Amino acid sequence: xxxxxxxxxxxxxxxxxxxxTNSWTIIxxxxxxxxxxxxxxxxxxxxxxxxxxxxKKVIAHSEPGRNAEPEANxxx
Numbered sequence: 001x002x003x004x005x006x007x008x009x010x011x012x013x014x015x016x017x018x019x020x021t022n023s024w025t026i027i028x029x030x031x032x033x034x035x036x037x038x039x040x041x042x043x044x045x046x047x048x049x050x051x052x053x054x055x056k057k058v059i060a061h062s063e064p065g066r067n068a069e070p071e072a073n074x075x076x
């Protein structure tokens with residue numbers, strides 16, 4: 001997988017989870033990647049290299065600016 005992945009991206013893994021789905025949401029990015037199953041909400045943590053090897057593709061990217069803090073309105 002050569003795509004760049006970010007927090008809250010939905011990815012498809014090569015092998016399905018025990019519940020039958022292979023759709024996961026990324027909930028932590030760093031040296032380790034933490035993903036949550038979109039069907040049964042099970043959380044799995046794995047090394048970044050293992051994640052890149054077992055990830056098939058990014059299904060949906062997170063919304064741009066979703067992680068940003070809301071701006072304060074300048075009303076007086």
